[in-house]
Amino acid sequence: xxxxxxxxxxxxxxxxxxxxxxxxxxxxxxxGVASVRQGKVFDIEIAGxxxxxxEAALKDAADKLLANTVIENYRVEVLS
Amino acid sequence: MKSAILVFPxxxxxxxxxxxxxxxxxxxxxxxxxxxxxxxRGTDLVVVPGGFSYGDYLRCGAIAARxxxxxxxxxxxxxxxxxxxxxxxxxxxxxxxxLPGVLMRNARMKFICHDVHLRVERSDTxxxxxxxxxxxIRVPVAHGxxxxxxxxxxxxxxxxxxxxxxxxxxxxxxxxEASNINGAAQSIAGxxxxxxxxxxxxxHPENHVEDIMGCTDGRGLFAGLVAHLxxxx
Numbered sequence: 001x002x003x004x005x006x007x008x009x010x011x012x013x014x015x016x017x018x019x020x021x022x023x024x025x026x027x028x029x030x031x032g033v034a035s036v037r038q039g040k041v042f043d044i045e046i047a048g049x050x051x052x053x054x055e056a057a058l059k060d061a062a063d064k065l066l067a068n069t070v071i072e073n074y075r076v077e078v079l080s
Numbered sequence: 081m082k083s084a085i086l087v088f089p090x091x092x093x094x095x096x097x098x099x100x101x102x103x104x105x106x107x108x109x110x111x112x113x114x115x116x117x118x119x120x121r122g123t124d125l126v127v128v129p130g131g132f133s134y135g136d137y138l139r140c141g142a143i144a145a146r147x148x149x150x151x152x153x154x155x156x157x158x159x160x161x162x163x164x165x166x167x168x169x170x171x172x173x174x175x176x177x178x179l180p181g182v183l184m185r186n187a188r189m190k191f192i193c194h195d196v197h198l199r200v201e202r203s204d205t206x207x208x209x210x211x212x213x214x215x216x217i218r219v220p221v222a223h224g225x226x227x228x229x230x231x232x233x234x235x236x237x238x239x240x241x242x243x244x245x246x247x248x249x250x251x252x253x254x255x256x257e258a259s260n261i262n263g264a265a266q267s268i269a270g271x272x273x274x275x276x277x278x279x280x281x282x283x284h285p286e287n288h289v290e291d292i293m294g295c296t297d298g299r300g301l302f303a304g305l306v307a308h309l310x311x312x313x
Contacts, residue, residue, distance in 0.1 A: 013229070014263075016185045065146060068139055068175065070182050071229070 001046045001054055002079040007067045008039035042066055046078070054078050081105035081309045083125040086153070088114045088144040091131035091168065093284065100286035101127070104302035114147040119156055124309050126153055130167030130222070130284060140183060140225045141171030150176050162206055162305065163278040167223055170270075170280035179273055179280045180238070181230030183223075187263025191224040195295070196261055196283060198269050199249040201242070205272065207279040208245050210304030216253040217297035219283040221261065226282040228264040228271075235265055246270035246281055 009015050015037050022036040044061070046054040058076040067074040083101050085094050094111065101109045109127070110120045119126065133144035144150075150172075157163050157178055165173040173179045186192060195218050200211040211217065230238070238244055246269040250259045260267040262282070270281030285298030 014184065014187065014227075016187060016189050020189055065138070065142065068142065068182055070180075070231075071184070 001049065001051070003044045003046050003054060003058055004077045004079055005042040005044060005058055005062050005066050006039060006075045006077075007042070007062070007072050008074070009037055010071055010073055013071045039072075040066075051078050081107060081125055081306050082120070082122050083107070083109040083127055084112045084119050084123045085109050085127045085129055086114065086149055086169075087111050087129075088131075088133035088147060088172075090133045090135055091129055093130035093167065093286065096284070097127055097129045097166070097286045100289045100298065100302055101125075103289055104299065105306050112149060114144065114149050116149045117152060119149075119152050123156070124162065125305060126156055126161065126163045128153075128163070128165040128169030128172050129286075130169055133168055133172065136225075139171075139175065141168055141173075141175040144168075144172045145175035145177075154178065157273070157275075157278050160275065160277055162309075164207065164305075165278075165280040166284055166286065167221075167226075167282055170282055171225065173278060173280045178278050179271060180234045181228055181265075181271075183225050183282070184227040184229050185225050186223070186227050186261075191222075192226070192261050193222040194220065196221050196269075197249050197251050197253070197259065198246045198283060199253050199255060201245055201247060205245060205276055206305055206308040207270075207272065207301060208304060209308055210300030210302070214253065216249060216251065217285075217288075217300065218251075218295055219285050219288050219298050221283045223262070223282055226262040226264065228262075228268040228282075230265060238268070238271055239266065241274070243272050243274070243276070244268050244270070245272055245279065246283070 288298035
């Protein structure tokens with residue numbers, strides 16, 4: 001099964017990288033960019049076909065390693 | 081002082097640290113590979129050195145913090161053993177949950193590599209007893225992610241419990257925005273855990289311990305550790 005874990009910074013956490021990207025987009029003249037926050041996407045292949053089990057494993061992965069829950073939120077999706 | 085230096089792939093300050101520890105204590109530290117599951121018998125100081133463990137992949141220190149040896153370090157710290165983390169070592173200790181908070185990208189996005197001044201906030205700890213409270217020391221920094229952040233409640237606790245041991249300041253000891261090189265909350269350069277036996281700091285005291293380095297202000301930290309352990313023995 002294909003799965004995706006998306007990790008984003010919690011609101012209120014300063015994101016200098018997002019700010020720099022935002023500045024670059026503005027200087028490129030990309031219209032209407034109000035703000036940018038940078039995050040991470042992990043595309044993960046899960047063995048087996050038990051969706052509930054896969055979701056539990058992904059959550060475990062996010063809690064143990066993929067996200068630092070002091071500053072980041074995550075979202076787990078089993079795509080197919 | 082029997083010290084053990086943890087070695088992870090990508091660490092590059094372990095030799096500087098070994099030299100500083102040998103100079104202060106007269107004993108050669110043990111180098112402990114990350115895949116080990118135990119510390120050498122009789123270890124009384126564990127040092128997590130600086131560098132770029134695992135190439136800073138995922139988040140600085142994140143992968144090293146989950147290495148097998150860290151379980152042994154956790155047990156060692158829980159038993160009251162002294163742990164010192166410098167630079168990447170500080171990031172690793174935060175990621176391992178041995179210290180609160182996180183080290184974010186420097187506020188001005190630049191890698192900073194020069195000398196800074198630190199104010200020693202108190203002298204009654206194993207990590208600062210070689211200095212006087214309020215003393216200003218000069219040591220180098222070299223990091224891209226040293227901007228210490230924690231939630232408001234944690235910061236309040238750190239301050240209230242006197243757990244901020246080192247703070248960025250001017251040469252005169254003034255803590256202000258201009259001297260806060262990386263934008264760290266409350267100019268925090270180094271903190272200890274609740275029990276006071278685990279210190280994490282971004283600057284490199286091990287790089288200012290010999291005359292040839294141009295400054296010996298870092299010596300106090302190591303001399304203090306040696307004095308503390310000798311007294312405890």
